[in-house]
Amino acid sequence: MRQIINFFLKKKFDQYFLRDHNIAKKIVNYLSFENYNTVVEIGPGLGILTQYLLINNPYHHIFLIEIDEELVSFLRRNFPISKEKIIHIDFLKWNPEEVNLQNFAIIGNFPYNISSQILFHILRYNQYIPECIGMFQKEVAKRITSHKGKKTYGILSVLVQTFYDVKYLFTIKEKVFFPIPNVQSAVISLKRKNENTNFNKNMLFQCVKIAFNQRRKKLKNSLQLFKHIPNFQKIPFLNKRAEELSVKEFLQLTKEIEIRK
Numbered sequence: 001m002r003q004i005i006n007f008f009l010k011k012k013f014d015q016y017f018l019r020d021h022n023i024a025k026k027i028v029n030y031l032s033f034e035n036y037n038t039v040v041e042i043g044p045g046l047g048i049l050t051q052y053l054l055i056n057n058p059y060h061h062i063f064l065i066e067i068d069e070e071l072v073s074f075l076r077r078n079f080p081i082s083k084e085k086i087i088h089i090d091f092l093k094w095n096p097e098e099v100n101l102q103n104f105a106i107i108g109n110f111p112y113n114i115s116s117q118i119l120f121h122i123l124r125y126n127q128y129i130p131e132c133i134g135m136f137q138k139e140v141a142k143r144i145t146s147h148k149g150k151k152t153y154g155i156l157s158v159l160v161q162t163f164y165d166v167k168y169l170f171t172i173k174e175k176v177f178f179p180i181p182n183v184q185s186a187v188i189s190l191k192r193k194n195e196n197t198n199f200n201k202n203m204l205f206q207c208v209k210i211a212f213n214q215r216r217k218k219l220k221n222s223l224q225l226f227k228h229i230p231n232f233q234k235i236p237f238l239n240k241r242a243e244e245l246s247v248k249e250f251l252q253l254t255k256e257i258e259i260r261k
């Protein structure tokens, strides 16, 4: 553990604090506030993004979710946000329904060790989350925003893009953080799509995961789990590989399996 001022960095919480105020402002400015007026920040840390959230949006509701108790006390002492809106919890265990939040954006410089789980948690509650502006490890940001045929195209690309239009916004160098991480970072935006609500989410997740776990195999082989369903052979795309299927085609595949079951 290393000490900054009177705070101990905790490796287990993956703490890399942004030090560049221009970048912090830039990230916050990407929030559109279209059709929502509440923002939930994940992992505010020492509050560099929070500060600009408050300055730019004094009339909006802001909730902070921070796992580190020491940072929670720091935030409660230093930010004019009511105590119950600075929530001391692991984001992955946070349920927006418990605090009656049904329409909010998410923002954060996310802890990289749980970035995929954070995304899955967002997808679980996507009906409440119209927008997300998030900082990820660059390599993960590339995977989320990738398209079919690319090496980086995979589970995260398909699942996130089924629900959200994604955009790679910009890359951030290591040196603007304390401590300096080993990897570059990138900020991306997710804007919820209006279509695609009528399908079995669990089935989609299952198909995409199974298909990409054996990404070089043709789908007729990787999707053996479904071979007992009537007319399995008539399902489209079975002669293709996971990496050759677009986001839309995955959705079509899911629906075709679902109606035959």
Ligand code: SAH
Pocket (backbone or CB within 6 Å): 013, 014, 015, 016, 017, 018, 019, 042, 043, 044, 045, 046, 047, 048, 049, 065, 066, 067, 068, 071, 089, 090, 091, 092, 108, 109, 110, 111, 114
């Ligand atoms: N937003 C700050 C801090 C980023 S570091 C900045 O840009 O400077 C990541 C932050 O996420 C840390 O504050 C860390 O304590 C917090 N964190 C880590 N795991 C978390 C979890 N599961 N739930 C909520 N916060 C978490």
